[in-house]
Amino acid sequence: MNPTIKDVAREAGVSVATVSRVLNNLPGYTEETRRRVLKVIKELGYQPNALARGLVCKRSHTIGILMPSLSSMVTSEMLKGIERQAHNNEKSVIVCNTDNDGIRTLEYLDVLKEKQVDGIIVVSANLTPVQYRKLVQFKKPVVLVSTCYAGGTLPYVKVDDEAAAYDATLYLLKKGHRRIGMLSGTKEDRIAGFPRIQGYKRALAEYGVTLGEEFIAYGDFTFRSGIKAMAQLLETASGMTAVFAASDEMAAGALVCAYKRGIKVPDDLSIIGYDNTQIAEMTIPPLTTLSQPFYHMGELGMMMLIDNIEQGKKMESRILPHTIQERETVKELFQK
Amino acid sequence: MNPTIKDVAREAGVSVATVSRVLNNLPGYTEETRRRVLKVIKELGYQPNALARGLVCKRSHTIGILMPSLSSMVTSEMLKGIERQAHNNEKSVIVCNTDNDGIRTLEYLDVLKEKQVDGIIVVSANLTPVQYRKLVQFKKPVVLVSTCYAGGTLPYVKVDDEAAAYDATLYLLKKGHRRIGMLSGTKEDRIAGFPRIQGYKRALAEYGVTLGEEFIAYGDFTFRSGIKAMAQLLETASGMTAVFAASDEMAAGALVCAYKRGIKVPDDLSIIGYDNTQIAEMTIPPLTTLSQPFYHMGELGMMMLIDNIEQGKKMESRILPHTIQERETVKELFQK
DNA sequence: CTGAAAGCGCTTACAG
DNA sequence: CTGAAAGCGCTTACAG
Numbered sequence A, B: 001m002n003p004t005i006k007d008v009a010r011e012a013g014v015s016v017a018t019v020s021r022v023l024n025n026l027p028g029y030t031e032e033t034r035r036r037v038l039k040v041i042k043e044l045g046y047q048p049n050a051l052a053r054g055l056v057c058k059r060s061h062t063i064g065i066l067m068p069s070l071s072s073m074v075t076s077e078m079l080k081g082i083e084r085q086a087h088n089n090e091k092s093v094i095v096c097n098t099d100n101d102g103i104r105t106l107e108y109l110d111v112l113k114e115k116q117v118d119g120i121i122v123v124s125a126n127l128t129p130v131q132y133r134k135l136v137q138f139k140k141p142v143v144l145v146s147t148c149y150a151g152g153t154l155p156y157v158k159v160d161d162e163a164a165a166y167d168a169t170l171y172l173l174k175k176g177h178r179r180i181g182m183l184s185g186t187k188e189d190r191i192a193g194f195p196r197i198q199g200y201k202r203a204l205a206e207y208g209v210t211l212g213e214e215f216i217a218y219g220d221f222t223f224r225s226g227i228k229a230m231a232q233l234l235e236t237a238s239g240m241t242a243v244f245a246a247s248d249e250m251a252a253g254a255l256v257c258a259y260k261r262g263i264k265v266p267d268d269l270s271i272i273g274y275d276n277t278q279i280a281e282m283t284i285p286p287l288t289t290l291s292q293p294f295y296h297m298g299e300l301g302m303m304m305l306i307d308n309i310e311q312g313k314k315m316e317s318r319i320l321p322h323t324i325q326e327r328e329t330v331k332e333l334f335q336k
Numbered sequence C, D: 001c002t003g004a005a006a007g008c009g010c011t012t013a014c015a016g
Helices: A005-012 A016-023 A031-044 A050-057 A073-088 A102-114 A129-136 A161-174 A194-206 A223-236 A248-260 A294-311 B005-012 B016-023 B031-044 B050-057 B073-088 B102-114 B129-136 B161-174 B194-206 B223-236 B248-260 B294-311
Strands: A062-067 A092-097 A119-123 A142-145 A156-159 A180-184 A216-218 A242-245 A270-275 A288-291 A318-320 A323-325 B062-067 B092-097 B119-123 B142-145 B156-159 B180-184 B216-218 B242-245 B270-275 B288-291 B318-320 B323-325
Touching (some): A005 A016, A005 A031, A050 B050, A062 A073, A062 A102, A073 A092, A073 A294, A073 B073, A073 B092, A092 A102, A092 B073, A102 A129, A119 A294, A142 A294, A156 A294, A161 A180, A161 A194, A161 A242, A161 A270, A180 A194, A180 A223, A180 A248, A216 A223, A223 A242, A223 A248, A242 A248, A294 A318, B005 B031, B016 B031, B062 B073, B062 B102, B073 B092, B073 B119, B073 B294, B092 B102, B102 B129, B119 B294, B142 B294, B156 B161, B156 B294, B161 B194, B161 B242, B161 B270, B161 B288, B180 B194, B180 B223, B216 B223, B223 B242, B223 B248, B248 B270, B294 B318
Parallel strands (some): A062 A092, A119 A142, A142 A156, A156 A318, A180 A216, A180 A242, A242 A270, A270 A288, B062 B092, B062 B119, B119 B142, B142 B156, B156 B318, B180 B216, B180 B242, B242 B270
Antiparallel strands (some): A092 B092, A288 A323
């Protein structure tokens, strides 16, 4: 069996209270006893039992992370930031893959409660009212990363999707494009779907260009759906010179689709993506895309959570800046 | 405060022992009291405290996962399988990003010990002797996924890298290629580096083709290193008609490099990758590659661990089968 | 069928 | 400066 605090106390000839004190850097012992205790700890290879500690302190020093997917490049990058920040602050993370499934999400919330997590981070989920309610009833701090809940009070850190989509479209407009198609993600997605369409439309409107609904094709953010949606756009969107894709994966799909039909990017058609994940630099040609600071979002979300847990600091929602990462898929059109 | 077992006992007019029994489905109460207790549990929204439980049962129902990276497609896929299997068996996972850093790995091991994890999974790491020793001294079951430790006793689940590289090279040979270059990962990598080079060489030797060291260029498995290594190969490997890359990312880099120089794949040059991650289907043209069952590896590793924890079942190392996923980057050469 | 009590490994007043 | 004791929220013999 592993040594316990009692073993250390006995070996060092002190009480467990004293051992506990030196362990936690509390005052109340001579330098001499401190040294003795530390020596025994090292000799025995003693490590405190975090469960016991957590039980009495009501602090588990672990944070629950709810993710809609573990294998997508966008969520992975956020997880990386989250985990890094957690580790830097002596927290552990329990990761839960909800698979975007409502039931699983609820189940996980129960598990996390039982495990006494000190807080929760929810990564890019379209929260339902039921989930939202369960989250606030959790009575532990919660922060939403790359998502938010309209009308709710949960703090979030994300990019302004409408503004970002607007900027991406504007970028195309400024390069002289007018007949711009959009490869949208799921229409019902209240975070990454609808707002991005809105941004796209607003930019168009501002430039006085009116395009019908046939300039928008829907997918679900995946590569495959990108191929399909692009094929559709190529049918319906006449005279299209550029497309704005709601995800890099869809943009990659568009690239493939264009390639198969002998359409040269960017000479015949310009494409701008969204996310700036790793794949954006792997495509041929490398993808110009709207960059989201995923890693930083994760870091910041975790930091907010920790500051709240540790110092009771109020959590303030944050909109992080986005940028456009220029690469080689957008061409400037000179005919006005 | 959340209700405790005491609250439930009081409300239900029974002892905590009885509540504990119905909670754990142990015998020893009438159907009537069972119903009553369950009713109170529901009313109060009682959820057992896993820390307290873990403390007495010496079982935390959580597993520690050590990963060298969280954002690579290779590791993400394994994590997905690991997490899924864990959840199906009522376990949670604490994920640790070691960043391939020895110090961090050791730190994490301490944390995991304190948190009383029931077992550990180490994903694709090149374990050092120090780490290996600490792992076996952990006194909890450990399984290695997509890696192994030569001369050690830790059970693993992985693919046979030498055989897989052999098969990938053989595939090229059978298609008529002879002057085959290799884009290797880190030479010192005892799992994904050296063995793959060996497999490549063995296949060549079997076909009686002798190629100098100038047919091998080294990188570190990443996309960028793939571009560079490919550029090098193009200089040194004269008459090369095909290349075997030790990772899909490097293959994608090779594709880019070839594209920039106007070398057509597969017409001018054939390429086979390794891994079969998502990016293999996103490249242009889609990449023929050696497929590793990452998701399954993760699942299986976790299952072995759980079977050992739960039923004391002996953990047996497993070599999982690999396959070749044919896509469009390899062309058959008919001359001879 | 049921409960009182000890104990898991800690921390934290409290008393000296 | 130091220790005895209570308590965190459970489970598990033990006794009835």
